[in-house]
Amino acid sequence: MEKEKRAAEKAAKQQELAAQQAAAEVDFATDFYGPLPLHQSQTRPRLARSQISSFSARDGETVLFRARVQTSRAQGNKMVFLNLRQRSDSVQALVSATPEKISKQMIKWTAGLADESIVLVQGVVRKSPEPIKSASVQDVEVHVSQVHLVSGIDGRLPFTLDDASRPDTDEVVLDADGKPLQFNRVLLETRLNNRVLDLRTPTNQAVFKLQSVIGDLFRQFLGSNGFTEIHSPKLQGAATESGASVFKVSYFKGNAFLAQSPQLAKQMAIAADFERVYEIGPVFRAEDSNTHRHLTEFMGLDLEMAIEEHYHEVMELLDSLFLSIFHGLRDNYSNEIEIIGKQFPADEFKWREGPEGTLKLNFRQAIDMLVEDGVPRETLDDINTENEKRLGRLVKAKYDTDYFIIDKFPMELRPFYTMPDPEDPTLSNSYDFFMRGEEILSGAQRIHDPVLLAEKMRSKGVDPESMKPYLDAFRLGCTPHGGGGIGLERVLMLFLKLNNIRRASLFPRDPKRLDP
């Protein structure tokens, strides 16, 4: 009897356990998680979706939002912490086993989400007990009720976003116990090979936000100063300006060439009475320069304007333009500058203002400064990259500015279309602008007289016949004019001290890179 009773008890217990197990395995949460079918616009329920950046103000609200899984971390089999990201914003989300709401299967599935997956999350925003240091939104977290996969990862990530976001510094970073922190560095080459992933870092989101802001500031300033935007063709019939660094294009049964700048077209727009024009467009340079500051394709911010009395009208307008860009960046985008500064530490970009104004040196004065600093005068026919940087340091030490202008370059250093100085024909009415000791703008008064222009062409070895449509523009009468061209990526790189121009270009092109 006793034996039978025990056997019966045992069987009952086993039954009970099996029932319990079966109950546990029944997944009551299947509707609350899992992959969504491929989004083909099947339905349009018109449910409002939220931005993580708004969550701090929404304690207690239910939110629905799409985000990347930056990291997922399981705590036992009852809880998962997700770090969810939208561009530069991130929030902590937790998925916690709850009867009839969050099943263990749902916990397990969520814990298995690959980094960089895209999920659609529903949950309630709750004040977090303590600041969440790993997220940009630190005062609230999301208690998840549903999580679905919108887009997964196919394969393995070449690097993590955490690694790609580390400070770009050689300094050893110490942990709380004073031990050097170990982490993976992501090389620039690796980043550029996987640029889509690299661009997702908060730093890069901020960099390209500021790139677009510089374009906006450029247009705003010029628009309010009477300039018209033009779009000039990049396909040219002849290898203009200087034949050496021009890309050749197969054009039906002949050839075309890619414009090295909109120089000719914008001057022709002046001859066509446009008075003040600007263009934002790609510029192509077939130079085999593999440096930190050369690209084969970059964005030119170009302008050209009629002169009334003196080419300094142009130089001064360009100066005001730069000041408006510097102000626009510093005054309205300190958040982005700060985000970028964490990865690329830099002294704040400095410029002079008020009555003293921007520092303007003549070329001769710049040479004198270098000679005084010990550079042999005989090596200074031109200022090379090394001496440019040296001059930048000398100017910074003496005048406390990262931004200055050099005026009156020797004629022989400038292109054929540059107007000579009226007193000294070895000098020219031309200028360069500098940021942190690197040239970011080159400009001048141009020759508007066809006879002098043809003469200067010949003296620089250019056959006037090869540039007839350009020369003809001046034969039809042209107002005195001047202008300049700015490299967008250089301004962005130097303002933020990104140290390599490739970081300032969405998908950079250099002699060795045409992908992605």
Add this chain to the structure above:
Amino acid sequence: MEKEKRAAEKAAKQQELAAQQAAAEVDFATDFYGPLPLHQSQTRPRLARSQISSFSARDGETVLFRARVQTSRAQGNKMVFLNLRQRSDSVQALVSATPEKISKQMIKWTAGLADESIVLVQGVVRKSPEPIKSASVQDVEVHVSQVHLVSGIDGRLPFTLDDASRPDTDEVVLDADGKPLQFNRVLLETRLNNRVLDLRTPTNQAVFKLQSVIGDLFRQFLGSNGFTEIHSPKLQGAATESGASVFKVSYFKGNAFLAQSPQLAKQMAIAADFERVYEIGPVFRAEDSNTHRHLTEFMGLDLEMAIEEHYHEVMELLDSLFLSIFHGLRDNYSNEIEIIGKQFPADEFKWREGPEGTLKLNFRQAIDMLVEDGVPRETLDDINTENEKRLGRLVKAKYDTDYFIIDKFPMELRPFYTMPDPEDPTLSNSYDFFMRGEEILSGAQRIHDPVLLAEKMRSKGVDPESMKPYLDAFRLGCTPHGGGGIGLERVLMLFLKLNNIRRASLFPRDPKRLDP
């Protein structure tokens, strides 16, 4: 004696005459006219210079201004009338012989100024006795005290600005007596060969003003809707999208290809979490199409955005974008539209608004309209240019709109990256926008899934391996997205009914034209 007296009298008279002649020949006005030395920024007197457009309000004031001589007309040897032009503005100026101020020599020199010369003029603004019909400023004229030549003409003008500004119509224009007016027509080819001169007409000044305005309106709308401007490379490592119509570039020791659109790059920006992006940049098409609406290089206004629920989010945003452009043009630039309308007469561009909204047809409905109108259904696998125009006329007659959308194009008519319809795989989530019966935008939801994308590539004969960097972007997880590309010149041409796209491009490029 008598004889001697007469001889003496005669001699005295001759002397007097000679003295008078000599006095007349002494030019007291030499400082007030003549050619200026070549403008090399010799001086900077900082004298304010004026705009002709301000003159109506400046009766009695002395003004100094630079302008083109559109025409000069001598009245005897004592007076010259000049028509002076600044862009779209013109004013009558008169130079009238005045003792000690305006000499006959000055009159003669001024009368000899070539059309299109640039002069610097000083004078007093005076109410004109009657409206001056030949000038845009009709209520005042300038009484000239000084006129100097800033830039002359070298050779003969290929056509006059007056001829280049005549209405572009085959209608016979009658004069006041009812006789047909005779004037020279300037052919488009001649204009384009001498584009700098052609661009000086008030019509072209207005056309390119509006071109820049469309770009501004595009940016303003998208900027206020959370879009970031991007700049993607035009040099590509592979002949993407469709190999046939891609220009090949010699790239150092290898080859590159010019981007046919920023399609791949803007989708990669979405995969990089930019969420909403736009680009204004050149687009290159190596198609040997010599039509009124094809260019080998044109400006693409492109955008791409993440989709939350349905691709109609994109289509509706694009619709709002167009309405904001149409409104911006019509409401703020009626003056320019009117100037252009004089040369290119057009029915005002019409669109639907309010509760009924923009007309949206499905592709099938559009086909049915054409079939009802007598087009054989079996010829309507696609809508060719002719049927596009026919459809535009049918829609205009039935719905009184020049602007409409066609949705749900057959999959086989669209590129490989187009998302198929969820119910009917022969259809796609794609749309075209039309103005005056011509396509001006093409767009769609895109495939964000790498497996389906590779499958569609293969089905269209594209080797997925040849587009690896693009395909890889989606392997890293990508949000559902869609977008569209707008041809800037087409929008400008069709809004204003310029009838040929070359008129909407500053320096147009087609298979036969690479200059100027």
